[in-house]
Amino acid sequence: MTGNPAPNASVQEAPGGSPRAVPLLEARHVSKYFGSVIALRDVSLEVRAGEVTCVLGDNGAGKSSLIKTLSGVFPPDEGEILVDGNPIHFSGPREARAHGIATVFQDLATVPMMSVWRNFFLGQEPTRSFGPIRFLDQGRAKDVMKVEMAKMGINVSDPNQYVGTLSGGERQAVAISRAVYFGARVLILDEPTSALGVRQSGIVLKYVLQARDMGRGVILITHNPHHAYPVGDRFVLLKLGRVMGSYTKDQINVAELTQMMAGGEELAQLSHELQRLGPDQPAIREAAQELAQDAAGEI
Amino acid sequence: MQLPGPGIPGPGSASSEEAGDCAMDVPNTTKQAGPTSGRGDRVVAARTVTRIFRRPEVGAALAALAIFLIFAVNPVSSPLWLSQAGFVGWLTQAWQFGIMAVPVGLLMIGGEFDLSAGVLTGATAIMIGLLANEFGWNIWLCIALSGVFAVLVGLFNGFLVVKTKLPSFIVTLATFFVLRGTSVGLVEAINANSTVVTVLNPPAGTDLAKAIFGGSVGSQPAFPVALFWWLGVTILGMVILSRTTVGNWIFAAGGEPNAARNVGVPVGATKILLFVGTALGAWLVGTIQFTAGLSAVSEQGVGYELYYIVAAVVGGCLLTGGYGSVLGASIGAAIIGMALQGVIYARWPSQWGFAFLGILLLFGVIVNAVTFRQAQRARR
Numbered sequence: 037m038t039g040n041p042a043p044n045a046s047v048q049e050a051p052g053g054s055p056r057a058v059p060l061l062e063a064r065h066v067s068k069y070f071g072s073v074i075a076l077r078d079v080s081l082e083v084r085a086g087e088v089t090c091v092l093g094d095n096g097a098g099k100s101s102l103i104k105t106l107s108g109v110f111p112p113d114e115g116e117i118l119v120d121g122n123p124i125h126f127s128g129p130r131e132a133r134a135h136g137i138a139t140v141f142q143d144l145a146t147v148p149m150m151s152v153w154r155n156f157f158l159g160q161e162p163t164r165s166f167g168p169i170r171f172l173d174q175g176r177a178k179d180v181m182k183v184e185m186a187k188m189g190i191n192v193s194d195p196n197q198y199v200g201t202l203s204g205g206e207r208q209a210v211a212i213s214r215a216v217y218f219g220a221r222v223l224i225l226d227e228p229t230s231a232l233g234v235r236q237s238g239i240v241l242k243y244v245l246q247a248r249d250m251g252r253g254v255i256l257i258t259h260n261p262h263h264a265y266p267v268g269d270r271f272v273l274l275k276l277g278r279v280m281g282s283y284t285k286d287q288i289n290v291a292e293l294t295q296m297m298a299g300g301e302e303l304a305q306l307s308h309e310l311q312r313l314g315p316d317q318p319a320i321r322e323a324a325q326e327l328a329q330d331a332a333g334e335i
Numbered sequence: 336m337q338l339p340g341p342g343i344p345g346p347g348s349a350s351s352e353e354a355g356d357c358a359m360d361v362p363n364t365t366k367q368a369g370p371t372s373g374r375g376d377r378v379v380a381a382r383t384v385t386r387i388f389r390r391p392e393v394g395a396a397l398a399a400l401a402i403f404l405i406f407a408v409n410p411v412s413s414p415l416w417l418s419q420a421g422f423v424g425w426l427t428q429a430w431q432f433g434i435m436a437v438p439v440g441l442l443m444i445g446g447e448f449d450l451s452a453g454v455l456t457g458a459t460a461i462m463i464g465l466l467a468n469e470f471g472w473n474i475w476l477c478i479a480l481s482g483v484f485a486v487l488v489g490l491f492n493g494f495l496v497v498k499t500k501l502p503s504f505i506v507t508l509a510t511f512f513v514l515r516g517t518s519v520g521l522v523e524a525i526n527a528n529s530t531v532v533t534v535l536n537p538p539a540g541t542d543l544a545k546a547i548f549g550g551s552v553g554s555q556p557a558f559p560v561a562l563f564w565w566l567g568v569t570i571l572g573m574v575i576l577s578r579t580t581v582g583n584w585i586f587a588a589g590g591e592p593n594a595a596r597n598v599g600v601p602v603g604a605t606k607i608l609l610f611v612g613t614a615l616g617a618w619l620v621g622t623i624q625f626t627a628g629l630s631a632v633s634e635q636g637v638g639y640e641l642y643y644i645v646a647a648v649v650g651g652c653l654l655t656g657g658y659g660s661v662l663g664a665s666i667g668a669a670i671i672g673m674a675l676q677g678v679i680y681a682r683w684p685s686q687w688g689f690a691f692l693g694i695l696l697l698f699g700v701i702v703n704a705v706t707f708r709q710a711q712r713a714r715r
């Protein structure tokens with residue numbers, strides 16, 4: 037609440053030795069249960085400075101649950117979270133932030149009935165002291181917000197505009213530019229492109245690369261391998277709460293990634309179904325063939 | 336509440352004015368995008384007039400003006416209404432609601448209610464009287480102890496609501512009954528079966544305390560000093576809501592508590608603070624009322640909690656939280672004072688005052704709901 041963190045000042049190389057030696061943030065054998073639902077089971081993942089770790093998986097795979105344990109929303113039921121190699125228990129998102137972990141949550145990232153500038157600085161308000169009393173530094177907050185949003189390609193003419201009146205993509209942009217601005221060392225983005233059009237998706241991916249080049253670690257959650265592959269250094273595939281595979285970029289190509297994600301046999305099966313349904317309809321036959329190709333890993 | 340007029344945003348308008356900002360924060364219209372703004376500019380700038388009228392307190396101010404004029408032009412009420420005695424009359428009603436409407440409005444913006452706020456004004460007053468009578472302590476000590484008691488009640492309400500996650504409506508209703516029952520039972524037990532506590536031998540410090548809290552200023556009929564407290568509390572509330580970090584947290588705690596928590600806002604602590612705020616407001620009202628007459632009655636303030644809520648809603652606070660105005664809540668209190676006193680001056684049956692308030696309340700709730708939906712409309 038007091039901090040006016042200069043966005044770049046907090047980017048540090050790991051002290052001593054190679055900066056890449058120790059992951060900035062790591063999950064080891066993490067499990068999370070919601071009653072009888074296994075949201076996560078024995079999931080491990082790491083993100084290093086200057087790298088992008090992508091988490092891929094279908095809806096319900098446990099991606100959001102994973103990042104919530106990483107960002108302090110709830111503790112893992114089993115396993116541990118490590119920051120700079122040291123096990124840690126976050127008391128809440130605030131503490132995770134204090135450790136330099138900034139997260140854009142899939143839903144509930146912004147408050148609709150609050151203005152853009154208030155949302156941008158929510159939880160990290162810049163203040164100015166008048167004697168013993170600290171006031172919001174509104175002028176600075178509005179200026180910074182405008183500059184940061186402009187970097188995302190959005191020109192906010194009225195900083196008092198409610199976030200609820202923005203489009204889904206614009207709201208996502210507010211949350212992302214906020215996280216990038218405050219994103220000290222690790223930036224976690226939960227499906228940032230799912231509500232966005234092509235152009236804004238591109239901007240988000242550019243942001244991911246920028247953050248990486250600044251030496252930050254990025255965890256990018258998505259169900260789109262075509263978004264993940266070009267920017268990712270590591271890929272973790274989740275399915276029904278378990279890790280299906282964990283690869284570095286040189287171990288896998290985008291076709292294999294797509295195939296892994298969709299589940300090869302399932303695609304092949306779907307292709308057969310479609311062919312059986314409409315053997316004489318060209319559109320269905322074409323779709324079936326495409327699926328069969330995907331299943332075989334050719335793109 | 337807001338009156339129909341240019342202030343009601345038309346369908347499709349996508350810009351909205353900051354709620355709850357004080358008058359200092361007039362939007363800088365020169366920064367609006369001109370027609371030449373880049374293609375990235377997706378933000379439709381609202382017309383200045385529309386923006387001003389959409390502020391929640393502007394509607395309340397217009398309603399207050401209308402009610403003032405009604406009693407000013409009515410030939411029966413007019414002479415008294417426009418005299419000093421007339422002003423003293425409705426202002427004396429209004430400050431009691433106004434000092435409380437501010438913290439209650441803030442609490443409502445933070446997403447909670449406090450039904451124990453009314454009875455606590457009486458309980459704190461009674462406590463000062465009992466301590467002064469039983470122990471003869473310096474009145475400032477009695478006032479301070481009563482303040483400690485109020486803070487404890489606020490903390491109790493706040494912790495219970497935050498920890499149990501029960502609706503504050505129910506939790507504070509329970510507190511209401513407990514306070515009401517104990518203040519009657521305890522006072523009767525201590526006070527020879529009388530529910531009136533009167534301090535016949537004022538302890539040390541009483542004169543000063545009376546001058547500061549319960550006194551009055553100006554020629555007769557004099558204005559109560561409490562009006563300055565009302566003004567001070569209103570300004571304090573406005574500054575907190577729109578100019579401080581906590582104000583940001585209050586909007587967020589009521590608007591979207593999970594999102595707020597996710598970005599590190601201490602939502603629980605903010606809510607507890609707000610409950611302590613209403614309790615302290617009640618303590619201030621109790622202190623003023625006690626020092627004014629050096630007596631207090633059990634059940635004093637019972638039922639007033641609803642007026643506070645009416646004032647906040649009429650002033651533009653959204654019942655579901657996340658949106659509202661401190662200045663509006665304060666103006667809402669003035670409206671209640673005028674309505675209740677005006678019907679007496681106009682020699683209408685006093686019950687008409689309530690009917691009047693009921694209509695205003697309904698109107699306020701509807702306008703708030705429309706405003707809220709408007710702000711959500713542009714979501715795609």
Ligand SMILES: Nc1ncnc2c1ncn2[C@@H]1O[C@H](COP(=O)(O)OP(=O)(O)O)[C@@H](O)[C@H]1O
Nearest residue numbers: 070073075093094095096097098099100101102
């Ligand atoms: N708070 C919760 N309470 C109960 N079940 C939950 C909760 N959050 C997630 N789940 C369940 O955990 C599983 C994984 O959900 P989630 O992590 O949101 O998946 P993803 O983000 O990959 O779509 C789902 O079956 C979901 O229903």
Ligand SMILES: [Mg+2]
Nearest residue numbers: 099100142227
């Ligand atoms: Mg998800």
